[in-house]
Every structure is written in C-alpha cells, then in structure tokens.
Amino acid sequence: MDKIDSLNHTKWDCKYHVVFIPKCRRKTLYGQLREQLGDVFRALAQQGHKESRIEEGHLMPDHVHMMIAIPPKYAVCNVVGYIKGKSAIHLARVYGERKRNFVGQYFWARGYFVSTVGRDEEVIRNYIRHQEQEDERLEQLGLWR
Numbered sequence: 696m697d698k699i700d701s702l703n704h705t706k707w708d709c710k711y712h713v714v715f716i717p718k719c720r721r722k723t724l725y726g727q728l729r730e731q732l733g734d735v736f737r738a739l740a741q742q743g744h745k746e747s748r749i750e751e752g753h754l755m756p757d758h759v760h761m762m763i764a765i766p767p768k769y770a771v772c773n774v775v776g777y778i779k780g781k782s783a784i785h786l787a788r789v790y791g792e793r794k795r796n797f798v799g800q801y802f803w804a805r806g807y808f809v810s811t812v813g814r815d816e817e818v819i820r821n822y823i824r825h826q827e828q829e830d831e832r833l834e835q836l837g838l839w840r
Contacts, residue, residue: 700746702766710750710764711771712819715779715807720757728790729754735785736761739778747774751823755830760823762812771809779803 699708732754740747740763747769752761765774783802812819 707767709767710762710812712810713761713775716758716804717802718804722756735782739781751820753823775807
C-alpha cells in the first residue's frame with residue numbers, strides 16, 4: 696500500500712482506478728470466463744509493461760474494475776489498450792471455437808474510465824472490493840418501489 700517503487704533515476708507511486716466494459720455490456724464475464732480473466736489481466740500487466748501491476752481488481756457481470764500501478768514512463772492509455780487488446784485476442788483463441796458469437800479483438804467496447812488514486816487508495820480499494828454487494832443491495836431496494 697505505502698510502497699514506493701523505483702526506476703533507475705525515479706521514485707514513484709502512480710496508481711489508477713480503471714473501469715472498462717465489454718461491447719454492448721454483454722454479461723459474458725460470468726462463470727469460467729470471469730474466473731480466468733483476473734489471471735490474464737495480471738499476466739498481461741507484467742508481461743507488456745513489466746513494471747505495471749494490478750493491485751486490486753473485481754470483475755462485475757458487465758464491467759471490469761481495477762486499481763493498477765503504472766510507472767510514470769508509460770502512458771495509461773498504452774497500458775490499458777495493451778491489456779484490453781491482448782485479453783480480447785486471448786478470449787477469441789480460448790473461447791472462439793466454442794461460442795460463435797465471440798468476435799475476438801472486438802470484445803471490449805472502445806474507451807475506458809480512469810482516475811488517479813492519490814491519497815484515497817484505501818477508499819478506492821474498498822469500493823472495488825465491495826461494489827458488487829452494494830449493487831445487489833441497491834437492486835433489492837429497487838424491488839420495493
């Protein structure tokens with residue numbers, strides 16, 4: 696949490712809250728796919744941009760939340776684009792033959808939400824961890840209207 700990373704001539708602590716969705720907010724993130732994607736995202740963050748790492752993450756039924764540490768020498772858009780692109784290719788390879796409606800590199804919708812974490816790191820970690828329960832609670836409240 697309070698770990699300061701370093702490069703050759705730089706000390707850094709750059710964390711971002713990132714949210715992105717599948718095309719048409721398809722609910723295909725459940726089941727096998729949902730379980731496997733966390734490991735895929737973590738591997739891609741380390742593989743493509745070696746110093747990047749996913750610190751917290753949660754796969755909702757129709758979107759992805761993650762807190763990712765990215766060194767200042769990389770642009771957030773490049774790291775997120777890499778993770779989205781390579782994970783879509785992985786999904787097409789693994790599930791493309793089983794389900795005909797997978798469209799490979801077009802799995803994720805264009806764009807994403809990003810905000811810097813700053814001093815609110817613990818608040819954002821809790822938000823990511825407990826958002827699904829909060830959504831369910833709000834859905835239950837909506838049933839009584």
